[in-house]
Amino acid sequence: MKTIEQEAILIKGLAANDTEAIETIYRDNFTVIKAFIIKNNGYTDDALDVFQEAMIVLFEKAKSGSFTLSCQLQTYLYSICRRLWLKKLQKQNRFNPSIETIEEIVPVDDEIEYHEKKNSDFLFMESALKKIGEPCKSLLEAFYLEKKSMPEIADLFGYTNADNAKTQKYKCLVRLKKIFFAQYKNKD
Amino acid sequence: MEDNLLFDAIERYRNGQMDEKEELFFEELKKNNPEIDQMVAEHSFFLDELERMSEQKKLRHNLKEAENKLINEGFISGSNGKTKAKIIYLWNRYRRTIAVAAAIACIVSLSTATVISKYSENKKEAVITPLVDHKLNQFEYKLNEIEHKLKDATTAAAPARPKFKADFRATGFLIDGRGYLITNAHVVENAKNLIVENKKGDQFYAQQVYSNSTTDLAILKITDTSFQQVNGLPYTFPRSAAELAEPIFTLGYPREEVVYGEGYLSAKSGYYGDTTSYQISISANPGNSGGPVINQNGEVIGIISSKETNADGVVFAIKTQNIYDALKQVKKDKDITIKPPTVNTLKGLNRVKQIKKLEDFVYKVKGN
Numbered sequence: 001m002k003t004i005e006q007e008a009i010l011i012k013g014l015a016a017n018d019t020e021a022i023e024t025i026y027r028d029n030f031t032v033i034k035a036f037i038i039k040n041n042g043y044t045d046d047a048l049d050v051f052q053e054a055m056i057v058l059f060e061k062a063k064s065g066s067f068t069l070s071c072q073l074q075t076y077l078y079s080i081c082r083r084l085w086l087k088k089l090q091k092q093n094r095f096n097p098s099i100e101t102i103e104e105i106v107p108v109d110d111e112i113e114y115h116e117k118k119n120s121d122f123l124f125m126e127s128a129l130k131k132i133g134e135p136c137k138s139l140l141e142a143f144y145l146e147k148k149s150m151p152e153i154a155d156l157f158g159y160t161n162a163d164n165a166k167t168q169k170y171k172c173l174v175r176l177k178k179i180f181f182a183q184y185k186n187k188d
Numbered sequence: 189m190e191d192n193l194l195f196d197a198i199e200r201y202r203n204g205q206m207d208e209k210e211e212l213f214f215e216e217l218k219k220n221n222p223e224i225d226q227m228v229a230e231h232s233f234f235l236d237e238l239e240r241m242s243e244q245k246k247l248r249h250n251l252k253e254a255e256n257k258l259i260n261e262g263f264i265s266g267s268n269g270k271t272k273a274k275i276i277y278l279w280n281r282y283r284r285t286i287a288v289a290a291a292i293a294c295i296v297s298l299s300t301a302t303v304i305s306k307y308s309e310n311k312k313e314a315v316i317t318p319l320v321d322h323k324l325n326q327f328e329y330k331l332n333e334i335e336h337k338l339k340d341a342t343t344a345a346a347p348a349r350p351k352f353k354a355d356f357r358a359t360g361f362l363i364d365g366r367g368y369l370i371t372n373a374h375v376v377e378n379a380k381n382l383i384v385e386n387k388k389g390d391q392f393y394a395q396q397v398y399s400n401s402t403t404d405l406a407i408l409k410i411t412d413t414s415f416q417q418v419n420g421l422p423y424t425f426p427r428s429a430a431e432l433a434e435p436i437f438t439l440g441y442p443r444e445e446v447v448y449g450e451g452y453l454s455a456k457s458g459y460y461g462d463t464t465s466y467q468i469s470i471s472a473n474p475g476n477s478g479g480p481v482i483n484q485n486g487e488v489i490g491i492i493s494s495k496e497t498n499a500d501g502v503v504f505a506i507k508t509q510n511i512y513d514a515l516k517q518v519k520k521d522k523d524i525t526i527k528p529p530t531v532n533t534l535k536g537l538n539r540v541k542q543i544k545k546l547e548d549f550v551y552k553v554k555g556n
Contacts, residue, residue: 017246023254030264044264052251059247118240125241144235145242170192177234 007073014055015062025055029074033081040085050088054080057108057115071106079108087112121184128180136172143169194224198231316459316494316504318374321357321442321475354554359440359479359492360384360408362549363425363511364526365418367392367410370511371478371553372493373399376406379555384410387446387547394553398518403464403510404493406478407518407526408553421529422545423486425508430489432456436468438492439543440479441552448543449476451501453489458504459496465504466490472503478553481505486534486542 013021030051037047054077061067069076129137135157142148142156154165200206201214218225258264356379360371369384376382382394392412399406430436430453437450451470458465468481472495481490490505515526534542 017243017250019250019253022247022250023257026254026258027263030258034264048255048264052248052255055251056244056247059244063243121237122241122244125237126245129241140238141242144238167192170195173195174191177231180234180237181230 004069007069010073011058011062011067011069014059017059022055025058025073025077026051029077032074032078036078036082037085041089042085046085046088050081050084051077053084053115056119057111060115060118061111075106076108079106080111083108083112124180124183128176128183131179132172132175136175139165139169140172140176194227195231198228199235201228202232202235317474317497318372318494319358319442319472319474319477319492319503320372320375321473322355323474353556354383355379355556356554357441357444357475358477358553359475360551360553361439361478361480361488362418362421362551363407363528365421365529367394367415367417368397368526369394369408369410369551369553370480370491371406371408372491372506373401373404373406374493375478375553376408376555377401382408382553382555384408385552385554387550390414397522397524398514400514400517403514404506405491405510405514407514409524418549420533421549422533422542423480423482423488423549424530424532425511425528426487426489427509427512429456429507429509430466430483434483434489436470436481436483436489437539438470438472438476438479438481439547439550440472440476440492442473442475444552446547446550446552447476450539451503454502459494462504464510465493465506468492468503468505469501470503471501480550482534482542482546486532486537486546 010021010025014025030047033051033054034044034047037050038044042050057080058077129140132140139153139157142153143150148156150162150165150169153169154160154162157165157168159165159168197206197214201211206214218228255264356375358371358375360369360375362368363370376396376399382396383391384394385391392410392415394408394410394412397407397409432453432455434453435450436453437448439446439448441447449471451468453466454469455467457463458467466481466489468490470481470492472479472492476492477494479492480488481492483489488508490507491511492503492505494504496502496504511528515528518524518526534545537545
């Protein structure tokens with residue numbers, strides 16, 4: 001068991017996408033989750049999926065900055081995984097009413113709900129990016145995600161100058177936004 | 189192009205890249221211009237989403253990496269080989285079903301073993317029922333007795349009527365007008381006294397001259413002196429095998445009254461592929477044993493012997509060929525020559541007429 005300080009560091013590491021922190025969280029918690037999933041009609045692969053999703057939930061929480069753990073990290077992860085797995089079982093009509101709980105749990109419904117909503121947004125953005133195609137996708141990724149400068153991008157993508165690249169980026173951005181918001185509005 | 193500049197401004201504002209003066213100006217612009225304000229909000233949201241997606245993608249990648257590392261290390265086992273987990277999963281999911289199935293299998297195998305061991309010595313009897321009627325209807329019996337008494341009173345020259353209480357009833361039919369009848373071996377075995385009765389109700393004592401429990405054939409001889417030789421047996425006994433699907437009929441005594449039944453030849457072999465008999469589909473009941481199986485040409489193709497207990501309409505009939513073997517044996521053992529009829533007078537007649545001619549030659553076999 002890790003101290004609260006150690007766990008806080010781990011969560012910060014996760015928020016910063018630190019591979020070492022991620023690995024440690026896996027090592028400390030996966031076995032319990034796997035035991036739970038297998039005990040409740042799942043495979044190891046299901047456990048991996050559920051754990052990964054729980055990590056994303058935790059990541060989002062950690063990112064929001066205001067997050068502090070009110071319980072042990074394992075309890076929190078276990079609660080999330082349990083909730084996620086229950087939902088999955090229900091979706092597959094394999095709901096096991098006597099789902100076994102071997103650990104204490106904390107309420108995590110808000111997190112799950114938020115995660116599910118955000119997860120669909122994530123899918124919208126991803127599919128919108130796929131739809132605009134190349135070179136638009138790479139161009140936007142280079143500017144907005146990799147934070148490359150315009151002259152750099154012009155050089156990379158073979159535009160004559162930065163202004164040219166900027167115009168191109170603008171056109172791509174308009175298209176992406178159009179597709180993204182169209183999907184986003186259709187959702188409601 | 190104005191939008192382009194605006195996006196640029198929004199991005200710089202969002203990222204805090206504006207200097208103080210510019211930022212103030214931009215905020216002023218936002219405040220006075222709801223349209224621009226909305227655009228700022230929208231674009232910021234969009235960029236947030238874009239960045240969030242990218243971060244999540246990176247995270248998913250990292251998570252996958254961590255997973256793979258741990259799997260390679262062996263810390264997480266059984267991912268590629270689902271097997272162990274799958275078995276546990278299946279076990280968890282189906283353990284109740286499995287338990288029930290196992291219990292049923294256990295009961296079934298035990299009871300099967302018991303049944304098999306109990307009946308393995310005489311499996312023929314176990315699954316097939318000889319069609320001898322051992323549960324003689326007492327009422328019918330009494331009725332018969334009264335009838336006989338009445339007959340005694342009215343007819344002076346009545347044939348001798350042995351008086352005894354029969355334990356079983358079956359069927360037999362003449363093969364030789366001098367008083368030789370064919371019936372089943374299982375009918376007459378263990379019988380002390382045998383009586384045959386014709387349609388008119390005349391009863392005669394009979395003795396067995398041949399019995400073979402393997403072929404289940406028996407030949408009886410009417411020993412009663414009151415019996416007079418009958419002529420004109422209408423049927424013949426073909427040596428050739430019968431054909432599949434041939435329509436057949438029978439006469440027999442499943443009750444005190446003679447009963448007609450018809451059906452067809454359903455297989456050229458009998459129980460468990462027994463080639464000495466046929467499988468026929470006909471309605472047969474205890475008492476039909478020993479009855480002739482006759483085809484539409486009036487040829488006796490077999491003798492009803494048994495039926496499968498747990499199947500419907502599966503009746504077995506001994507092939508006529510066996511009769512010839514029996515006759516040979518009788519000739520050899522007892523020097524008795526039995527001559528089967530050679531002229532068929534049933535051929536070409538309709539069924540009603542066939543039966544009229546036939547019924548005088550089919551006897552009720554009773555005994556105790």
